[in-house]
Amino acid sequence: MIEQAPVLIVVIPLIFAFITPLIGWWRKELCYPWIILSLTLSTFCSVITLLTVINTGVIHYHLGGWLPPWGIEYAVDYLNAFVLVIVSFTSLTVAVYSKKSVELELPEKTIYFYTVFLLQATGFFGIIVTGDMFNLYVFLEIASLAGYALIAVGEEGAPMASFRYVIMGTIGASFYLLGVGYLYMTTGSLNMADLARLLPDLYGSKVVLVAFTFLIVGVATKMALFPLHGWLPDAYEKAPSSVSALLAPLMTKVSAYVMIRIMFTVFKPYFSIEMLPVTTILSWIAAAAILYGAVMALAQTDLKRMLVYVLLSEVGYLVLGIGLANKNGLTGTILHIMNDACMMVALFMIVGAIVYRCGNREISQFRNLHRRMPFTMAAFVIVGLSVVGIPPTCGFFSKWYLILGAVDTSQWVLAGVLVLSSLLNAILFFRVIEYAYIEPRGGHDNGGESLAVVREEAPLTMLIPIISVTAGIVLLGLLSGRIVSTVIQFAIPACF
Amino acid sequence: MGVIVSIKPLLAVLVTLVAAVLILFTGERNRNLREFWTLLASIIKFSIVISMVPLILKGNIIEYTIISLTPGIALQFRIDSLGMFFGVLASFLWIITSVYSIGYVRSLDEHAQTRYFFNFALCLSATMGIAFAGNLLTLFIFYEILTVATWPLVYHKETEEAIMAGRKYLVYTLTAGMAILFGIILIYSLTGTTDFKPGGFLSGCGSANILRFIFVILILGFGVKAAVMVLHEWLPSAMVAPTPVSALLHAVAVVKAGVFGCLKVILYVFGPELLHELNLWLVLAYFVSFTIIVSGMYALAQDNLKRRLAFSTINNLAIIIMGAAMLTPSGIKGAIFHMGSHGFMKITLFFVAGAIYVKTHKENISELDGIGRQMPLTMGAFAIGAMGIAGIPPVCGFISKWYMALGTLEANEVFFLFVLLTSAMMDIAYFFPIIYSSFFKKPKEDVIPCFNEAPMMMVIPLMVTAIISIILGIFPNAFFNFFNIASTAAGKILGGM
Amino acid sequence: MVDFIVGKYNYWIYIVLMMIGFYAMIGKKNLIKKIIGMNIFQTAIILFYVSIGCKKGATLPILGHAHGHAGQAIQTSAYINPLPHVLMLTAIVVMVATLGVALAIGIMIYLKYNTLEEDEILKAVK
Amino acid sequence: MKILNLIVVVITGAILIYGTMDMPGWGDPDSPASLHVSPRYITKTMEETATPNMVTSVLADYRAYDTLGETTVIFTAGMACILLLRKRRNGHG
Known part of the structure; x- marks a missing residue:
């Protein structure tokens, strides 16, 4: 059982997804516990995998028993094991959360929604766990197709947003596929470890340069990195609540993972850093993304749309750490994969809960919300503080490592951008908090008009995930030292 | 002499945190129970802190490591004399302020009392964390918690003015927080540690210019909360907060946290030797001298009593930093002691302002004629506090100013002695007219002359703090060896050279 | 030089095809044209892959003497590389699936707005 | 806007063509792609999988897992289409 854990992470939700429609036709209400069961098992397996990696080192799992360059291999090291645990926990949380919002938003389509939802998670797991470039493409497409469909069933305007995502997503995936083709042409291999062994002799080759460029551009498109982000704001804004909560944190994080894989595992770090100025370019693009996201978020009056732009800025953080290409920067990125997944999933779940109760996302309509939904708003405050980077929440620590990475390489401008973005985020979140908590009153009539606001908290299936992720945000912040020293420092390529 | 590992510091921090949660869940349903939590926590906290004093006086250091945050930095408490001093001060004043707050909010029937007490408790937790922090990062963590936890107290009234004051407060302090963070990261990047060490740990790391840069951003960062001039704007605005908040937070906890941070940077991060070497101490001293003089002038121009007190606070905080910047034994001793004595005196003054407001709804000095006849106890306490701030014996302000004056002489900088004396003159100029008019001028019609x-x-509470101010002036050690704690701290720092 | 051109020209053709599709995807306003562009792009990639597997003088990757000739050595150069074909079988399926989803979304859009022109739809959304 | 799109397309194409410069010629039997992994598929197909059709043996054996992914893609697309296009029988619309 334990040896099979890596493959079970993917296979369990896959099989469960095939069965979901059957279960749904029999008893519609069973779909929900069914996918919870599936994702719980996956989460369990991914935790086992992480523990195995910590105890015994890298796991190589040969599918069908064929040795790597010929067959497909699952190679799980600290990095994927860590990301797997994050992704599986996040998707489980969102699955638990989804019950009420799906009942409200898609009452007729529950069965198919859950099927595709599970396939989406499967796609993420597959991308992360695999050690084969082409297999990664296949799972990337599973994840993308599921994503297109899930987004398209959202509110007014969602199909068009989704269509643009289809076009951009397909371009990204095709670029990736082209990159793989170019690499295959010069090396004859599709296995990541094998490529890493073969490629250094070919670093001068133009084919390899072009392949690398296309892989990175493809992944950056999927990730919605700044100039290629056009599809993202509409798509995630218009998507149903639980879909945004699943896709917004995970699609970007998974792509960031793929980017790290390509840049520092498939290619050697010295290629990515020295032979092409990729890391330098990326870090400046990332800085632009951070500022662009934050500034655009300032202009929004709709909370969900604001969060979408905050997400763009968070993507910038992830890439900035990669672009810094030193120990602290990468630690920051990998830590931020975890922290940002938690923060974004919490934020989008909170927005979903607010929409569920109030049917409104306009920030200016949030008066008295802290009385109506005290727990949800308390969670929002804590998560907001984490995004701003107030210690001891986890968001602070990823910023700490990123700034440290920037300082280590004397990139003062980048460090300045990080600091500035914290302040911009502060404006963003304190603005919302102000709306939700302060009831302006004229003059000094203290306590005169205590408005009778009915307390109407989100349903428990929503509240429990929100509260637990929020608690996680504080805990992970305090534990970040432990996490870095047991997992992340081994997840960074050895040469740093 | 030794390092004692003890969980007490953590308990002192957690006690108020637990109380905060209990307050939140008790809520408006049972006000007495809610207030009981506040009082209970404040007393427990004070006893925990006091129980550690004897150990500290023997020259021990109490340490408790919670968890490692990053390689080389742990979330760590490490109490030495300076931290102890601040801890005793804040936790004692909290008891008094709690009693006072309960009287204040109930008399005025304030709204959102639960939020008020919740944030108050949170602030105290954070202040304790700042006092006991063992390294810059731990200090920074609690410092930021303090920043955020104070915000709801500033906007408490929820009037347009209060909301703007809250925004201003956040803009100033969060920006400052980022500057501090940047400084800490630079230090960590240079040395791989941020642990405080009496006498500093930075000497020999990095070039002189980078060290100067770090010093400047750290002092500016902490200086925002300490309301150093040109960065002080938020403090007078924040005076719209309820008076107990102004009293405890803007006289003791928040601004003192800023000063405490400055002292830590001056004495425990850079250290006297390095500051002499970099010639920074003089720059700093001139910089704060400017604040001392200008804030005194501003205070003279204010008519709102709380705003005048706010500028007086700015003035005194700058005096503390100046005393420490002299880097001589008496100067440091005086500066540390002034943290305490100013705390007692200023809290008295704010309490008085609050009492007047509750009774008469008056906020301006020009309306206070003859009020001394109506409220003799209150105004008597005010007179004591004002005398103390001006440095008139036998109130404790005299002792601290005396030592700081000695410090300037030890440093051979007569200029700063003049600054000190000028500021004392100004203190007299802006406080004594109030005392005079309240007791001797003819009362206005609406003052009940009995x-x-x-x-x-x-x-x-305000009588208690006034009396303590006098006792401390006559027997500086009467209150839990207050003065000795300060001298031990000064000795440690200079001994570490 | 001639060798160079002869060796590369088919790749160039595929790249030109890809770029035609790519342009349609990002440049055209009509949704169906975008989808057609997407198809062209992906088909060109498939052609490109398949041509990687080609070997001069080799035949289809099916053993002609599978039965009864055991023991006879198999020449690698006698059969073209089967791997790209396999990959492309998968990729074709992916392509079809994407096409299906894209068309489904297109239908949704058409049912809602009665048009397939991007600018008109965006106007209707706003 | 049209010009911008055109520029993007031309640059992309130019980069791709630049990459072809170092490519092995078309149909080169000694290209890395033909020498590294694929010989085993060709020579060992009968021995290891008992299938004369190498494409089949790779598809369904060596890289069978890709094929599982492929079927999943189809399944996903099918489910996606049902999710998107399934009409509500009752209620409004």
Whole structure:
């Protein structure tokens, strides 16, 4: 059982997804516990995998028993094991959360929604766990197709947003596929470890340069990195609540993972850093993304749309750490994969809960919300503080490592951008908090008009995930030292 | 002499945190129970802190490591004399302020009392964390918690003015927080550690220019909370907060946290030797001298009593930093002691302002004519506080100013002695007219010329702090060896050279 | 030089095809044209892959003497590389699936807005 | 806007063509792609999988897992289409 854990992470939700429609036709209400069961098992397996990696080192799992360059291999090291645990926990949380919002938003389509939802998670797991470039493409497409469909069933305007995502997503995936083709042409291999062994002799080759460029551009498109982000704001804004909560944190994080894989595992770090100025370019693009996201978020009056732009800025953080290409920067990125997944999933779940109760996302309509939904708003405050980077929440620590990475390489401008973005985020979140908590009153009539606001908290299936992720945000912040020293420092390529 | 590992510091921090949660869940349903939590926590906290004093006086250091945050930095408490001093001060004043707050909010029937007490408790937790922090990062963590936890107290009234004050407060302090963070990261990047060490740990790391840069951003960062001039704008605005908040937070916890941070940077991060070497101490001293003089002038121009007190606070905080910047034994001793004595005196003054407001709804000095006849106890306490701030014996302000004056002489900088004396003159100039008019001028029509004090819940606390100010002036060690703690701290720092 | 051109020209053709599709995807306003562009792009990639597997003088990757000739050595150069074909079988399926989803979304859009022109739809959304 | 799109397309194409410069010629039997992994598929197909059709043996054996992914893609697309296009029988619309 334990040896099979890596493959079970993917296979369990896959099989469960095939069965979901059957279960749904029999008893519609069973779909929900069914996918919870599936994702719980996956989460369990991914935790086992992480523990195995910590105890015994890298796991190589040969599918069908064929040795790597010929067959497909699952190679799980600290990095994927860590990301797997994050992704599986996040998707489980969102699955638990989804019950009420799906009942409200898609009452007729529950069965198919859950099927595709599970396939989406499967796609993420597959991308992360695999050690084969082409297999990664296949799972990337599973994840993308599921994503297109899930987004398209959202509110007014969602199909068009989704269509643009289809076009951009397909371009990204095709670029990736082209990159793989170019690499295959010069090396004859599709296995990541094998490529890493073969490629250094070919670093001068133009084919390899072009392949690398296309892989990175493809992944950056999927990730919605700044100039290629056009599809993202509409798509995630218009998507149903639980879909945004699943896709917004995970699609970007998974792509960031793929980017790290390509840049520092498939290619050697010295290629990515020295032979092409990729890391330098990326870090400046990332800085632009951070500022662009934050500034655009300032202009929004709709909370969900604001969060979408905050997400763009968070993507910038992830890439900035990669672009810094030193120990602290990468630690920051990998830590931020975890922290940002938690923060974004919490934020989008909170927005979903607010929409569920109030049917409104306009920030200016949030008066008295802290009385109506005290727990949800308390969670929002804590998560907001984490995004701003107030210690001891986890968001602070990823910023700490990123700034440290920037300082280590004397990139003062980048460090300045990080600091500035914290302040911009502060404006963003304190603005919302102000709306939700302060009831302006004229003059000094203290306590005169205590408005009778009915307390109407989100349903428990929503509240429990929100509260637990929020608690996680504080805990992970305090534990970040432990996490870095047991997992992340081994997840960074050895040469740093 | 030794390092004692003890969980007490953590308990002192957690006690108020637990109380905050209990307050939140008790809520408006049972006000007495809610207030009981506040009082209980404040007393428990004070006893925990006091129980550690004897160990510290023997020259020990109490340490407790919670968890490692990053390689080389742990979330760590490490109490030495300076931290102990601040801890005793804040936790004692919290008891008094709690009593006073209860009187204040109930008399005025304030809204959102639960939020008020919740944030108050949170602030105290954070202040304790700042006092006991063992390294810059731990200090910074609690410092930021303090920043955020104070915000709801500033906007508490929820008027347009209060909301703007809250925004201003956040803009100033969060920006400052980022500057501090940047400084800490630079230090960590240079040395791989941020642990405080008496006498500093930075000497020999990095070039002189980068060290100067770090010093400047750290002092500016902490200086925002310490309301150093040109960065002080938020403090007078924040005076729209309820008076107990102004009293405890803007006289003791928040601004003192800023000063405490500055002292830590001056004495425990850079250290006297390095500051001499970099010639920074003089720059700093001139910089704060400017604040001392200008804030005194501003204070003279204010008519709102709380705003005048706010500028007086700015003035005194700058004096503390100046005393420490002299880097001589007496100067440091005086500076540390002034943290305490200013705390007691200024809290008295704010309590008085609050009591007047509760009783008469008056906020401006020009309206206070003859009020001394109506509230003799209150205004008597005010007179004591004002004398103390001006440095008139036998109130404790005299002792601290005396030592700081000695410090300037030890450093051979007569200029700063003049600054000190000028500021004392100005203190007299802006406080004594109030005392005069309240007792001797003819009362306005609406003042009832017979004894009519504020509720006892408010009068007793302000009497207590006034009396303590006098006792401390006569017997500096009377209150838990207050003065000795300060001298031990000064000795440690200079001994570490 | 001639060798160079002869060796590369088919790749160039595929790249030109890809770029035609790519342009349609990002440049055209009509949704169906975008989808057609997407198809062209992906088909060109498939052609490109398949041509990687080609070997001069080799035949289809099916053993002609599978039965009864055991023991006879198999020449690698006698059969073209089967791997790209396999990959492309998968990729074709992916392509079809994407096409299906894209068309489904297109239908949704058409049912809602009665048009397939991007600018008109965006106007209707706003 | 049209010009911008055109520029993007031309640059992309130019980069791709630049990459072809170092490519092995078309149909080169000694290209890395033909020498590294694929010989085993060709020579060992009968021995290891008992299938004369190498494409089949790779598809369904060596890289069978890709094929599982492929079927999943189809399944996903099918489910996606049902999710998107399934009409509500009752209620409004």
